Amino acid sequence: MATAPRPLSPTLIFGLVPVACWFIVRPFLDPTPQLPALFISIGFSIFALLATLYLIPALGPTFIKANLYGRDLLKTYHTPIPESQGLICASIYILLLMLFIPFAFSDTILGSISNNKNEGISIREFPHYQLAVYLSSILSLLIATTLGFLDDVFDIRWRHKLPIPIIASIPLLMVYFAERGNTTVVVPLPLRFLFGTLVNLGPLYYIYMSLLSTFATNSINILAGINGSEVSQALIIALSVIINDLLYLPWPIDFRLPLYLLGNKAELGFGGVWSAGMAYGSTELVSRHLFSLYFMLPLVGVCLGFLYHNWYPARAFPGDTLCYLTGMAFAVVGIQAHFSKTLLLFFIPQIFNFILSCPQLFGLVPCPRHRVPRFDPDANLLHPSKTLFLQPPSKISDFVLRILATFGLTELTTHPSNGTILESTNLTILNFLLLRLGPMNEKQLVKTLIFTQIVGSILAFFIRYCLAGLVYDGDRR
Amino acid sequence: MATAPRPLSPTLIFGLVPVACWFIVRPFLDPTPQLPALFISIGFSIFALLATLYLIPALGPTFIKANLYGRDLLKTYHTPIPESQGLICASIYILLLMLFIPFAFSDTILGSISNNKNEGISIREFPHYQLAVYLSSILSLLIATTLGFLDDVFDIRWRHKLPIPIIASIPLLMVYFAERGNTTVVVPLPLRFLFGTLVNLGPLYYIYMSLLSTFATNSINILAGINGSEVSQALIIALSVIINDLLYLPWPIDFRLPLYLLGNKAELGFGGVWSAGMAYGSTELVSRHLFSLYFMLPLVGVCLGFLYHNWYPARAFPGDTLCYLTGMAFAVVGIQAHFSKTLLLFFIPQIFNFILSCPQLFGLVPCPRHRVPRFDPDANLLHPSKTLFLQPPSKISDFVLRILATFGLTELTTHPSNGTILESTNLTILNFLLLRLGPMNEKQLVKTLIFTQIVGSILAFFIRYCLAGLVYDGDRR
Numbered sequence: 043m044a045t046a047p048r049p050l051s052p053t054l055i056f057g058l059v060p061v062a063c064w065f066i067v068r069p070f071l072d073p074t075p076q077l078p079a080l081f082i083s084i085g086f087s088i089f090a091l092l093a094t095l096y097l098i099p100a101l102g103p104t105f106i107k108a109n110l111y112g113r114d115l116l117k118t119y120h121t122p123i124p125e126s127q128g129l130i131c132a133s134i135y136i137l138l139l140m141l142f143i144p145f146a147f148s149d150t151i152l153g154s155i156s157n158n159k160n161e162g163i164s165i166r167e168f169p170h171y172q173l174a175v176y177l178s179s180i181l182s183l184l185i186a187t188t189l190g191f192l193d194d195v196f197d198i199r200w201r202h203k204l205p206i207p208i209i210a211s212i213p214l215l216m217v218y219f220a221e222r223g224n225t226t227v228v229v230p231l232p233l234r235f236l237f238g239t240l241v242n243l244g245p246l247y248y249i250y251m252s253l254l255s256t257f258a259t260n261s262i263n264i265l266a267g268i269n270g271s272e273v274s275q276a277l278i279i280a281l282s283v284i285i286n287d288l289l290y291l292p293w294p295i296d297f298r299l300p301l302y303l304l305g306n307k308a309e310l311g312f313g314g315v316w317s318a319g320m321a322y323g324s325t326e327l328v329s330r331h332l333f334s335l336y337f338m339l340p341l342v343g344v345c346l347g348f349l350y351h352n353w354y355p356a357r358a359f360p361g362d363t364l365c366y367l368t369g370m371a372f373a374v375v376g377i378q379a380h381f382s383k384t385l386l387l388f389f390i391p392q393i394f395n396f397i398l399s400c401p402q403l404f405g406l407v408p409c410p411r412h413r414v415p416r417f418d419p420d421a422n423l424l425h426p427s428k429t430l431f432l433q434p435p436s437k438i439s440d441f442v443l444r445i446l447a448t449f450g451l452t453e454l455t456t457h458p459s460n461g462t463i464l465e466s467t468n469l470t471i472l473n474f475l476l477l478r479l480g481p482m483n484e485k486q487l488v489k490t491l492i493f494t495q496i497v498g499s500i501l502a503f504f505i506r507y508c509l510a511g512l513v514y515d516g517d518r519r
Numbered sequence: 520m521a522t523a524p525r526p527l528s529p530t531l532i533f534g535l536v537p538v539a540c541w542f543i544v545r546p547f548l549d550p551t552p553q554l555p556a557l558f559i560s561i562g563f564s565i566f567a568l569l570a571t572l573y574l575i576p577a578l579g580p581t582f583i584k585a586n587l588y589g590r591d592l593l594k595t596y597h598t599p600i601p602e603s604q605g606l607i608c609a610s611i612y613i614l615l616l617m618l619f620i621p622f623a624f625s626d627t628i629l630g631s632i633s634n635n636k637n638e639g640i641s642i643r644e645f646p647h648y649q650l651a652v653y654l655s656s657i658l659s660l661l662i663a664t665t666l667g668f669l670d671d672v673f674d675i676r677w678r679h680k681l682p683i684p685i686i687a688s689i690p691l692l693m694v695y696f697a698e699r700g701n702t703t704v705v706v707p708l709p710l711r712f713l714f715g716t717l718v719n720l721g722p723l724y725y726i727y728m729s730l731l732s733t734f735a736t737n738s739i740n741i742l743a744g745i746n747g748s749e750v751s752q753a754l755i756i757a758l759s760v761i762i763n764d765l766l767y768l769p770w771p772i773d774f775r776l777p778l779y780l781l782g783n784k785a786e787l788g789f790g791g792v793w794s795a796g797m798a799y800g801s802t803e804l805v806s807r808h809l810f811s812l813y814f815m816l817p818l819v820g821v822c823l824g825f826l827y828h829n830w831y832p833a834r835a836f837p838g839d840t841l842c843y844l845t846g847m848a849f850a851v852v853g854i855q856a857h858f859s860k861t862l863l864l865f866f867i868p869q870i871f872n873f874i875l876s877c878p879q880l881f882g883l884v885p886c887p888r889h890r891v892p893r894f895d896p897d898a899n900l901l902h903p904s905k906t907l908f909l910q911p912p913s914k915i916s917d918f919v920l921r922i923l924a925t926f927g928l929t930e931l932t933t934h935p936s937n938g939t940i941l942e943s944t945n946l947t948i949l950n951f952l953l954l955r956l957g958p959m960n961e962k963q964l965v966k967t968l969i970f971t972q973i974v975g976s977i978l979a980f981f982i983r984y985c986l987a988g989l990v991y992d993g994d995r996r
Contacts, residue, residue: 108673109586137686140658143693170648173697177654177690181617181661188665192606195672196585209614213654216620220650 045121047099048350048357055092062088076292082145083336086138087343093134094347098127098358110194112359116268116417116424116484123356126194128364131344132187135367138340139180146336147173171221172333178217179337179374183367186210186259190366203362204256210370211255214377215248230513251377258376258385259369261392264399265471266365267414268424269356270349270488275392275495276368277345280338282388282499283375286506287338290331330379337375341368354485387502391494395471398451402469406439408432413468415476415487423481426453426473428465435463453477522598524576525827525834532569539565553769559622560813563615564820570611571824575604575835587671589836593745593894593901593961600833603671605841608821609664612844615817616657623813624650648698649810655694656814656851660844663687663736667843680839681733687847688732691854692725707990728854735853735862736846738869741876742948743842744891745901746833747826747965752869752972753845754822757815759865759976760852763983764815767808807856814852818845831962864979868971872948875928879946883916885909890945892953892964900958903930903950905942912940930954 065085069078105111105124112125189206192198198206225247229237243250266272345368351358376385386393402409408429415424435443443466446452451474455465467473475490476482482490542562546555582588582601589602666683669675675683702724706714720727743749822845828835853862863870879886885906892901912920920943923929928951932942944950952967953959959967 104673137689140689140693143690144696147697170651170698173694174647174650174654177651177658177694180690181654181658184658184661184665188661188668191665196581212614212617213620213657216617217650217654219621220624 045119045123045355045357047102048353050095050099054095058088058092062086062092077332079142079146080291080332080335083142083339086142087339090134090138090340090343091347094131094344095350097130097134098348098351101127101130102358110361114269114356115412115414117355118419123359125359126191126361126363127348127351127358128360128362128367129187129191129194131348131360131364132183132190132367135340135344135371136180136184136187139183139337142336143173143176146176172329174217174221175378176333176336178213179378181213182210182255182374183370185213186366186370187363190361190363193366194361194363204260206366207255207259207370207373208252210259210366211252211373214255214374215251218251218377219248228514232513250382251373254376254382254386255370255373257396258373258389259366261389261396262369263362263365264403265392265395265491267412267470267472268484268488268491269354270352271472271491272360272365272368273345273349273352274488274492276364276372277342277349278492278495278499279372279388280341280345280368282502283334283372283385284338284342286381286384286503287331287334287379290327292328330381334375334379334381337371341371354488384502384506387505388499390498390502391471391491398446398469398471398474400469401439401442401446402429406442407435407466407469410468413470413473415472417484418481421481422483424476424484424487425481426467426476428455429468430465431463439463450478522596522600522832522834524579525830527572527576531572535565535569539563539569554809556619556623557768557809557812560619560816563619564816567611567615567817567820568824571608571821572827574607574611575825575828578604578607579835587838591746591833592889592891594832595896600836602836603668603838603840604825604828604835605837605839605844606664606668606671608825608837608841609660609667609844612817612821612848613657613661613664616660616814619813620650620653623653649806651694651698652855653810653813655690656855658690659687659732659851660847662690663843663847664840667838667840670843671838671840681737683843684732684736684847684850685729687736687843688729688850691732691851692728695728695854696725705991709990727859728850731853731859731863732847732850734873735850735866736843738866738873739846740839740842741880742869742872742968744889744947744949745961745965745968746831747829748949748968749837749842749845750822750826750829751965751969753841753849754819754826755969755972755976756849756865757818757822757845759979760811760849760862761815761819763858763861763980764808764812764856767804769805807858811852811856811858814848818848831965861979861983864982865976867975867978868948868968875923875946875948875951877946878916878919878923879906883919884912884943884946887945890947890950892949894961895958898958899960901953901961901964902958903944903953905932906945907942908940916940927955 062085065081065088068081069075075081102124105127106122110124110126111122113120114123186207189210193203193206225244226240226242227247229239229241262272262275265275348358348360348364352360372385376382401407402413408431410429413427413429416427417424440463443452443454443463446469447454447466452469453467454463456463467477471494472487472491475487475494479490539562542558542565545558546552552558579601582604583599587601587603588599590597591600663684666687670680670683702721703717703719704724706716706718739749739752742752825835825837825841829837849862849865853859878884879890885908887906890904890906893904894901917940920929920931920940923946924931924943929946930944931940933940944954948971949964949968952964952971956967
């Protein structure tokens with residue numbers, strides 16, 4: 043059958059379990075590594091991968107029995123596919139994050155290991171208030187998961203869903219407030235003559251944080267519709283955040299890029315055990331990026347495991363649950379580790395997709411329930427799907443659509459005689475890719491999407507580390 | 520229709536909203552009350568009551584549409600009744616607990632209020648680690664709710680459900696461990712010659728904590744089956760915990776009971792602004808019992824609101840969600856506020872029901888899927904339901920049942936010639952009450968159950984404050 047569970051090689055479990063165990067045991071062996079909890083986090087992430095790989099197919103029938111299934115819109119068959127299986131990812135992810143608490147925050151376990159006998163910066167334990175921050179983050183993730191799942195069960199309407207990420211961000215905001223979190227931001231150089239160097243946003247900062255959660259969550263949710271699209275976005279973004287975090291850890295190597303050759307003011311150096319990478323000796327920066335890694339590594343684990351079963355042709359669907367979970371996880375690290383601007387740079391394809399979608403989201407252009415590409419079963423190809431104007435578009439809609447068409451972002455079908463717009467392609471990045479690159483099959487399209495996401499991340503790193511010097515002095519994020 | 524939503528008087532909302540607002544605003548007015556956050560908690564609890572009262576009927580149709588409904592087994596009609604509506608109680612409860620964070624833990628709000636200008640002990644703010652404890656408690660409640668709801672959706676089998684409360688207690692245990700929680704217990708006087716005064720239970724203490732969660736959760740869940748049974752138990756236990764907490768707060772009154780007349784070593788005194796009730800000046804005891812109140816007051820709010828719609832004839836069913844939520848809430852306060860032994864005393868009817876159920880739970884006596892009393896539609900009366908022995912009982916079963924029958928805990932039907940047991944009444948407290956007090960209708964039975972629970976609590980207070988002196992010295996809990 044086309045939708046029988048994808049087979050799993052037994053060598054995988056025999057190969058990965060010892061590796062994972064080694065990472066978990068390693069901090070307790072001599073010589074103690076620089077960042078013991080990080081090793082444990084990697085070990086946990088491998089277990090997250092394995093658990094997801096095995097549980098997704100195992101629980102498929104249970105989901106179908108509980109009425110949680112869907113049919114693949116872009117296939118010739120109509121077999122029911124388990125839906126909302128992001129719930130399994132979320133359960134594994136949150137359970138592991140909780141079990142990780144003693145390793146990251148306990149004196150008893152880690153205090154006995156390292157006694158500053160390592161060279162360089164050693165992060166032996168988090169301050170106690172970090173535990174509150176960690177717990178509030180898990181709480182936000184769990185609320186996002188629960189509400190995402192309720193959305194799948196109750197099929198909440200689009201307009202009622204929007205506040206869900208705001209509710210999920212309440213624990214973050216409350217703890218941020220109770221801990222008297224910083225609400226000042228650094229003003230970009232060109233605007234300093236107006237606002238000064240630092241400006242205290244006060245309550246606006248809280249609104250910014252909840253909007254960040256809303257954006258991260260919904261932007262992944264609306265870039266959906268083909269096998270593997272949601273989870274692959276999440277995977278690339280998580281990997282980008284991890285690469286960014288790694289730049290701030292104390293590495294035993296040290297190298298510099300001669301960026302002044304590109305016109306930068308200073309050369310870019312990172313690494314060096316004493317300088318703790320780009321943290322330049324700041325213990326706080328190291329601990330923030332460690333915090334981010336603790337959330338991102340297991341997320342990569344569950345996303346990878348899920349992608350295996352969600353890959354074309356999909357054996358499992360993520361449901362809104364996965365989008366809410368991953369979106370909230372990104373918002374959490376962006377907010378708690380204080381790199382929300384850098385984080386947003388990794389969302390370039392999502393931002394593009396959101397802006398492109400705006401005319402449909404805000405009612406200028408008719409928005410059908412599904413905007414997925416149109417499937418041609420004979421050629422097994424996807425074409426851009428179209429939205430039909432039952433009434434002639436208003437002047438604004440007409441104007442917006444013609445501008446979009448000029449830039450090649452949509453294709454219009456006009457009346458042969460009077461030129462009225464009859465149809466336009468649906469305004470999503472997937473239809474845009476099909477429009478510009480020609481029809482392709484679902485697998486090629488998801489690969490193209492992944493490629494776009496990777497290019498977006500490379501661009502993000504370039505902007506962050508090469509161009510940011512133009513608007514921010516020092517090492518602002 | 521017999522199951523149309525129960526009407527709500529508009530005077531309720533007009534009457535209660537100003538009262539709730541007054542409690543929330545009061546701490547910001549001069550003179551500042553002794554315990555400002557407690558006022559806000561009471562205000563929130565009134566809002567919890569109102570929200571539950573209005574949302575339960577409002578969301579009923581949504582639940583039925585999402586396949587979450589059941590039919591009342593003990594009624595003549597078969598109208599679908601919304602099931603799992605404990606989810607609404609849980610959502611309101613957890614949301615309010617989160618919104619309460621800044622009031623309980625923020626310097627910004629409460630620091631500006633009180634500056635120790637009050638007479639007596641003033642709890643101005645929690646220590647920071649208390650925030651972690653508070654968050655881990657919410658996390659446990661949220662996990663219990665989510666898993667309870669998943670149980671309702673996926674209809675998890677009895678044996679697979681048992682570990683759910685253990686999973687939900689993980690955050691509690693992890694934070695307890697990370698914060699190096701105390702694992703020593705005071706040994707009762709008669710055992711001191713063996714163990715000494717204090718004994719460190721170590722890992723056993725963690726097992727005790729997760730077993731407490733399991734017991735609190737499942738014992739409420741198995742005392743179910745008639746309208747209002749689950750939520751009324753929870754309500755009485757929560758009220759008992761509140762009364763117990765109030766004994767430890769700094770009251771401006773001061774009175775003593777001459778307990779030495781009853782043979783107690785010392786007289787029992789509480790009250791007095793300087794002695795902080797039974798806390799005898801211990802700031803830690805006051806803050807622990809405040810912590811308990813912050814969880815119990817809104818629980819009473821949602822339980823009262825739910826009971827209104829769950830009262831005979833029920834318009835809404837709680838589902839496992841409510842049992843998990845309330846059970847976990849009790850476990851949380853028992854563990855975090857360190858009065859687990861006192862808490863267990865409030866579970867006397869549940870302990871009785873559990874012990875009575877053991878022969879059926881552990882397979883000595885056949886256990887049908889439902890053990891609710893038998894409904895006689897003509898007389899509108901409930902009779903004890905019976906379980907049928909398809910095979911003659913084993914020797915142990917026979918022995919156990921005959922002992923139970925001797926004490927009047929069950930009624931046996933035996934073969935007229937050889938005396939083999941053919942039938943026994945199901946071993947639950949509800950059937951036991953019907954057996955001893957005769958058939959009654961569902962409303963009378965739930966009232967009897969509530970009465971039993973209240974008598975149990977009075978007994979609990981007597982044991983705790985009058986008899987405990989016989990096995991513990993000082994003021995041990």
